[in-house]
Structure formats: C-alpha cells, structure tokens
Amino acid sequence: MKNSIFLPFFCILPCFLKLASGQNDFSDCDPKCVFQIGNLTSKSIGSFPKKCSKVCSKIYIDETSQLSAAQLKSAFKDMKILSGRLEIVHTTFKNLSFLAGLQTVEANAFGVDISGNPGLEELGLTNLTSISGIFFVTMNPKLKRLKLPSLKNAQLHSPYTMTPAVSVSFNSPQFCLTLQEAKILLNHRKINSFVFFSKVCKPGNPTKKNCVVPKIGCENLVGDLKIGPKFDFKKVKTLKFLYGSLIVKNSSLTDFKVFENLMEIVQMNSTKLAIDVQDNKNLQSAMFPKLRRIYTDHMIGVLFKSNHNSLKFDFKSCFSIRNAVNGPDNHFSTLFDDLSCEDMEKLKKPNGGR
Ligand SMILES: *[C@@H]1O[C@H](CO)[C@@H](O)[C@H](O)[C@H]1NC(C)=O
Numbered sequence: 001m002k003n004s005i006f007l008p009f010f011c012i013l014p015c016f017l018k019l020a021s022g023q024n025d026f027s028d029c030d031p032k033c034v035f036q037i038g039n040l041t042s043k044s045i046g047s048f049p050k051k052c053s054k055v056c057s058k059i060y061i062d063e064t065s066q067l068s069a070a071q072l073k074s075a076f077k078d079m080k081i082l083s084g085r086l087e088i089v090h091t092t093f094k095n096l097s098f099l100a101g102l103q104t105v106e107a108n109a110f111g112v113d114i115s116g117n118p119g120l121e122e123l124g125l126t127n128l129t130s131i132s133g134i135f136f137v138t139m140n141p142k143l144k145r146l147k148l149p150s151l152k153n154a155q156l157h158s159p160y161t162m163t164p165a166v167s168v169s170f171n172s173p174q175f176c177l178t179l180q181e182a183k184i185l186l187n188h189r190k191i192n193s194f195v196f197f198s199k200v201c202k203p204g205n206p207t208k209k210n211c212v213v214p215k216i217g218c219e220n221l222v223g224d225l226k227i228g229p230k231f232d233f234k235k236v237k238t239l240k241f242l243y244g245s246l247i248v249k250n251s252s253l254t255d256f257k258v259f260e261n262l263m264e265i266v267q268m269n270s271t272k273l274a275i276d277v278q279d280n281k282n283l284q285s286a287m288f289p290k291l292r293r294i295y296t297d298h299m300i301g302v303l304f305k306s307n308h309n310s311l312k313f314d315f316k317s318c319f320s321i322r323n324a325v326n327g328p329d330n331h332f333s334t335l336f337d338d339l340s341c342e343d344m345e346k347l348k349k350p351n352g353g354r
Pocket residue numbers: 037039060062064
C-alpha cells in the first residue's frame with residue numbers, strides 16, 4: 001500500500017478511461033433505459049431516459065456540460081439504480097442533491113468518481129445505500145463531509161493493482177468521515193484496498209458506545225487511547241474500534257488481555273504511529289485477543305521499544321500484529337526494538353544461551 005499511495009493520483013482518470021472504455025456491455029438492461037452517450041451536456045440531456053428507475057450508462061459530467069442542478073435533478077428524478085459508472089469532475093456544484101434519489105450504483109470495473117470539483121461542500125447522496133466497483137472522492141478542496149447517511153453496503157473492488165478500491169483523499173483539510181461511513185468504507189472483508197488522507201469526525205454528541213475519551217461501556221473511541229502508569233482498564237473492556245493511536249507507555253501491563261474486544265485500530269494520520277508501546281517493563285506478550293485489522297499510513301505503523309526483555313523473542317505476536325496491518329506491503333510496518341518479525345524469529349530464546 002505504502003508504495004502505491006501516490007501513483008493512483010497521477011493515473012486515475014487517464015488509466016480508467018483507457019482501461020474501462022472497452023467494456024460497453026449493458027446487455028442485461030432494458031434497451032430503453034440505456035444512455036449510451038454517457039456524457040451529459042445540454043445537447044444530450046434530452047435523450048436521457050428520464051422515466052427509468054434503473055438506468056444503464058457511464059454518466060460523465062464535467063465543466064463543459066453546461067447543465068444546471070435543476071436540469072440534472074429533473075433528468076435523474078426517477079433514477080434509483082445506476083448500472084455502469086458515475087463520474088462528476090471539475091464542476092462547480094455545491095452538492096449533488098440532484099442525485100438524492102439514487103439508491104444503488106452497480107458497477108464492476110469502475111464505479112463512482114467525484115473528483116476535482118472546486119465548489120463541492122458535500123455529496124449529499126442521502127438515499128444512496130449500495131455501491132460497488134470503485135469509490136473515489138478526491139481533490140475537492142471545499143469538501144467537508146460525504147453526507148451519505150443511508151450507505152449500508154459497499155462491495156468495492158479494484159481490478160488494478162496500483163489503484164485502490166477506495167480513495168477519499170485531498171479534500172478540505174476539515175474533511176472527515178462519520179463513524180458509520182468509516183466503518184463501511186473500511187470494511188476489510190468487502191473492500192480490497194484503500195487510501196485515506198482523511199480522518200474520522202469526532203462524534204458531535206458522544207454516546208455511551210461512541211466516545212472521544214476512554215469510558216466504561218464505549219465501543220468506538222475516536223481519539224488516541226493513552227495508557228500510562230495509572231489507568232482504569234475497565235474503560236477498554238468493551239472497546240472494539242479505535243480511531244486513533246494506541247499508546248501504552250510506562251504501564252504495569254504484563255500482556256494485552258485487557259483489550260479483550262479490540263478488533264480494529266485505524267490511524268489515518270500518516271505522521272502518527274497506530275501502535276506505540278514503550279517502557280512497559282513487565283510487558284512480556286504482545287498478543288491481542290481479537291485484533292484483526294490495523295489501518296496505518298505511517299512508515300512504520302507499529303512500534304515496540306524498551307519493554308520487558310523477553311518481548312523481543314515474541315515473534316509470534318509480531319507476525320500476528322503485522323498480518324493485521326493493511327496492504328501486502330507491510331513488511332516493515334512492525335518493529336520490536338528495531339527488529340523485524342523475521343529478525344526476532346532468528347533470535348534464540350533468552351535462556352537458550354545465544
Ligand atoms: C465525453 O467527454 C470527454 C471528456 O471531455 C471527451 O474526452 C469525450 O470525447 C466525450 N465523449 C463523447 C462521446 O462526446
């Protein structure tokens with residue numbers, strides 16, 4: 001993942017237009033509901049199949065389209081399912097509420113690309129529940145929110161190794177994903193690769209389950225989890241998802257059994273470690289009971305240092321953690337006292353007389 005982060009941005013549109021243009025197969029569509037032209041302009045909009053609830057097309061709207069939001073709203077009034085592609089680039093729309101009735105985008109090779117729209121503040125596709133193919137929302141400098149409150153299913157897949165299935169990046173510095181959007185767009189079982197230069201929004205009204213500081217009963221923590229010499233471990237018992245760093249320093253922990261429900265750690269800030277564990281002199285095992293995914297854009301991602309001496313022989317924990325790190329290119333993502341998991345495996349046991 002790390003090597004491929006920057007490549008897609010130079011290649012998104014040219015690559016896709018080339019790769020996807022050969023596929024023009026709407027054979028399972030009502031011929032009356034195929035909009036073959038794709039490019040929506042003031043000339044072509046008259047032939048858009050307005051009355052169809054399922055439209056098959058590679059819809060393309062850009063700055064040359066010369067269409068108002070009202071014209072688009074009228075064209076898309078009945079469209080609930082779009083099979084093909086939706087590309088909206090370089091336009092000046094504030095939101096895409098003209099597509100508020102759209103519920104499903106069915107796509108195989110492409111999907112949704114909303115990029116380079118200088119005025120866009122939110123998508124506002126408020127009825128959109130399912131997306132497939134690829135999902136790109138990039139380089140919209142005013143975009144602060146996706147606003148996809150109904151999104152439930154994202155079965156996203158990129159057929160190209162250098163291009164992620166999801167990229168939500170380079171939008172407004174204030175951009176953030178809601179917890180619900182983050183969970184769906186980061187579902188590793190359904191999405192094969194992602195790039196996020198984003199963050200998760202702090203919940204406006206923290207609840208028992210969604211908190212911004214560790215709390216008893218909390219399941220989703222948005223913020224760093226800092227554990228020091230004094231910490232009430234009841235506060236992490238129920239924690240499942242951490243959107244921030246796990247920082248454990250100078251604690252008395254001997255192992256990580258206290259994180260009994262923790263499944264995912266997501267740290268989208270590339271300057272921050274996802275896991276930072278230092279100076280825990282009693283810590284002898286780094287095995288997390290349930291941790292299955294770590295999202296990190298940091299060069300290292302997971303760092304263990306100066307803990308109990310025996311921890312550097314715990315290569316099994318090292319591999320287990322590293323296997324949870326996103327992407328195939330995670331080889332250097334996990335270090336224990338500057339050792340890789342392979343280095344650790346080669347070390348003899350502490351009492352084995354090295
Ligand atoms: C659609 O728009 C794109 C980008 O402006 C252009 O390259 C392409 O030729 C257009 N296709 C048609 C059929 O007009």
